Amino acid sequence: MIYIQRSDGTKASYEGMDEAGIMSALSSMGHTGVVIDKATYDTPPARTPAQIDAAKLRAIRAERDRRIAATDYMAMPDYPNKPVGLDAYRQSLRDFTNQYKANPALLAGLDVSTLAWPPTPA
DSSP states (O other), X not given: OEEEEXXXXXXXEESSOOHHHHHHHHHHTTOOEEEEOHHHHHSOOOOOHHHHHXXXXXXXXXXXXXXXXXXXXXXXXXXXXXXXXXXXXXXHHHHHHHHHHXXXXXXXXXXXXXXXXXXXXX
């Protein structure tokens, strides 16, 4: 088994081909590559700070969406006994996410699991 890291950063393993054949095949596809060891092949690429921040923002949005969805039935016009402050709560969830989107510096060092979300109306 030969492990290759292509010029575009992707990794591949080849079985049944020699190194020269692999490099020739890569070249015909417009790529170059270098032989790497199995440990390097198995190591996921390091994420950039921007990728880490984007993942945090996706996690915040997913939790926000879950919280909004949990109150969707109460927001229906025919729902009896709509909790006081429900509309404000749902808007505060939208605003909560937007503050991180508008100011990405807030994401630095943020542990998404410890966020203090707006309180759910009773």
